[in-house]
Amino acid sequence: MKNLIAGNWKMNGDIAALAEIMSVDERLTDAICSRCDIVVCPPATLLWAACATAASGRMAIGAQDCHAQTAGAFTGDLAAPMLAEAGAEYIIVGHSERRDQHGETDAAVAAKARAAIEAGTVPIICVGESRDVREHGDAIAVVSEQTLASLPDNPEDAAIVIAYEPIWAIGTGLVPDNRDISQMHDALRALLVDKLGDKGANVRILYGGSMKPDNAAEILAIENVNGGLIGGASLKADSFFAIIEAALEQG
Numbered sequence: 001m002k003n004l005i006a007g008n009w010k011m012n013g014d015i016a017a018l019a020e021i022m023s024v025d026e027r028l029t030d031a032i033c034s035r036c037d038i039v040v041c042p043p044a045t046l047l048w049a050a051c052a053t054a055a056s057g058r059m060a061i062g063a064q065d066c067h068a069q070t071a072g073a074f075t076g077d078l079a080a081p082m083l084a085e086a087g088a089e090y091i092i093v094g095h096s097e098r099r100d101q102h103g104e105t106d107a108a109v110a111a112k113a114r115a116a117i118e119a120g121t122v123p124i125i126c127v128g129e130s131r132d133v134r135e136h137g138d139a140i141a142v143v144s145e146q147t148l149a150s151l152p153d154n155p156e157d158a159a160i161v162i163a164y165e166p167i168w169a170i171g172t173g174l175v176p177d178n179r180d181i182s183q184m185h186d187a188l189r190a191l192l193v194d195k196l197g198d199k200g201a202n203v204r205i206l207y208g209g210s211m212k213p214d215n216a217a218e219i220l221a222i223e224n225v226n227g228g229l230i231g232g233a234s235l236k237a238d239s240f241f242a243i244i245e246a247a248l249e250q251g
């Protein structure tokens, strides 16, 4: 399966930061992109400009969240069709920062994922356990349940991506050991195959949480890890491109 390397800029980045996208774009070749898909998700204010900056067409631009409705009285929110019109090809939904800070439930995440699909984009559906859950040995059960409840209706009819992001690993420099990552990704693969049949075998399952140039190769080598969702290390072209190179080593 082709890896997907996805950058999540979160609430970082201004016009000057587009230089980082330009720098990544300039390093991409057809040979690289035949083996690895690349997307950067800047703040929504930069979507148009980021698409214009990624002029080669080799990398995709994505959004970080969407509303479940297509239009209406939702001050400050952005509908998936608006994001698609602005150039987003992927939309991250259910990031733990949205779940924690904005009270997003699994059902809300599932509705957003459906909205992203209807708008012609690919939802990157984030799931992951807290440190407490991990320490109690419940991570696989909790994340499996969360994943099932966060899948859109009729998930078999569209492309989706799952991102496993242990909450305690995000932005902390902490990473689960390879065995734990492997067990979680295997469990998610089994769940997807069970739910979606053959299609579940082809859903990409990304790992996210303190992925950096120095640990990317070993994480991406784990079976059923089909790419990464990268926060901090996606902000600079050099570190983001180093992770893309690590993904190519796997191909």
Ligand code: PGA
Residues within 6 Å of the ligand: 008, 165, 169, 170, 171, 172, 208, 209, 210, 211, 229, 230, 231, 232, 233
């Ligand atoms: P991080 O963030 O790479 O900075 O840990 C990952 C994410 O939140 O998607």
